[in-house]
Amino acid sequence: MSVPGTPSAAESVTRSGVDPSFVNGTDGGLVDRLAATAVTDVRDYWRRTFEPVFGKGWQDLRGGFYSVDSSSRAARPAPCTEKASEVEGNAFYCPSADAIAWDRSALLPVLREKYGDAAVVIVLAHEIGHAVHHRAGVGVTEQRQQPSRFPTILTEAMADCYAGAFVRSVTDGGAAHLRISGEQLDAALGALVSFRDPVGTAKTDRSAHGNAFDRVSAFQDGYQQGPKLCSAMTVDNRKFTQTTFTSFDDRANGGNMEFQRMIGSVAADLDNYFSALVTQRGGTWKRPTVRTDEPRPGCEGRDQGPVAFCPATGRIELDGVTEVPRLHEQIGDYATGTLLATRYGLAAQSALGRPVRGEAAAKTALCLAGAYTGTVFGRREGFGLSPGDLDEAVQVLLGYDYGARDVHGEAIRSGFDRVESFRNGALGGPAACGFG
Structure with missing residues (x-):
């Protein structure tokens, strides 16, 4: 890493x-x-x-x-x-x-x-x-x-x-x-x-x-x-997320989807999750268009890096040519899923009229990505996590600040803090992110 x-x-x-x-x-x-x-x-x-x-x-x-x-x-x-x-x-x-x-x-x-x-x-x-x-x-x-x-x-x-x-x-x-x-x-x-x-x-x-x-x-x-x-840790109050493979195919491919297939699968699932999150809180959700054809995403404001949410157009732009595919290959498919989920977290804040600029917005985006991940963990049907996916989330957040940037490209510099915000959402759900 x-x-x-x-x-x-x-x-x-x-x-x-x-x-x-x-x-x-x-x-x-x-x-x-x-x-x-x-x-x-x-x-x-x-x-x-x-x-x-x-x-x-x-x-x-x-x-x-x-x-x-x-x-x-x-x-x-x-x-x-x-x-x-x-x-x-x-x-x-x-x-x-x-x-x-x-x-x-x-x-x-x-x-x-x-x-x-x-x-x-x-x-x-x-x-x-x-x-x-x-x-x-x-x-x-x-x-x-x-x-x-x-x-x-x-x-x-x-x-x-x-x-x-x-x-x-x-x-x-x-x-x-x-x-x-x-x-x-x-x-x-x-x-x-x-x-x-x-x-x-x-x-x-x-x-x-x-x-x-x-x-x-x-x-x-x-x-x-x-x-x-x-x-005070016990088996009753400590939740462990470690799991085994549940299918031969998942074990055979190491729990990793091909890049474009992963984008399509996780984007559809993220849309369902954040649509419900926003509408339940009185907002109007418009499904973001995810673009992956540019080597360097670009939208209004300062550079967000290889994953970007563009409030003016409602697009999510992702470098599907160089950097994100590299992380996908180097770390695993849920590195891609995690980065994409943080941009959906910004989109949800925008849909509810909340700020999308500043440290609080970046931390909330990370937290909401964790909250989404927590709902996917343990699913028996539909899109779900493979045994190594949570580790991939930790690795990409610890090693890179891409998922912790606000819409103007300002980032949470501490990997420790980035993982902490994501973990709060994964274990505490949307309420831990201020979306009670």
Whole structure:
């Protein structure tokens, strides 16, 4: 996934580094110095936060931390493993040893290169998040004895949520050694997306970690609402959107429609949805004409990018030659569907006499696109979503601001905020977008 803002994301997140000598197996290098700095600030956060949330003091990890060079045959194995190569490309919490290990050769350097230093922080905060829910009473024994009550996907969501709560403390300036900017956070969330389950994995799978939508949602919930919300997660109050393929054809094509077929199918469905939305609220809906024959859409006002709603003509113009087909191919068909849905969101606001310019209009358009997506999710008949479609929505919104532009081309620059607005609509419906 291409994420804008990489120069800022590539900047260091450390105010001052921490000596990694307390890490077992460390080589003392830059990667382990970053990891040591991250886990030091995460531990400090939980020393301050654990008792107010859970009513008892924080107990530090008795087994400590392990850095492993998975490429070395001579490297000593970490807890819960028999040889160093078993850690390749991974970081994990070992409950039996109460320890955390990471691969300093094939994981952390890759995360830094692709997503920036903040990705390393999020991954290690997630692993300590597992230590948190174990200390809070959701451990291996509970998972083994009550698998339906404590499935893996739930504890993974808890760990993502706890990571989000910690990162919020960093962005608020509450960490001694770390700092994370908005651009760095946007880039780092790409790492969370990359760790999603393979498309089509059932949420009941014993090893399920969640799709991108579920994982980013959990992280954002922790970031926005804090660790108490994370601690209260249950299978009854947490909605997971991960689904399996329901047909052979859908599985065979990876859940993706051909570009022009997708445009026709989703446009017709969007028209039905927004027609009802507008008329139920006393407005008059005129079906937009969707044009896809121009490489660079153009209408009145400033450039909206490759998808544009033109209020004066009621048209929606979409670059069906270069950029949107590229995203369709690179990310998936619901990247196209999501971008188109945001323009219908602007059209709905225009039909009801609401502003279509400014940040509020752009956020509402994103929210309404999410509200539409929420109604499509789980359909058994007609146009519906494939297992990977929500992930595609997250990816295109996190990586690109096209769907978050008002009619004059002014955009919501934060990928985090773009996904948050879409998610509010997907989970809360039109009422969450001010269309009660």
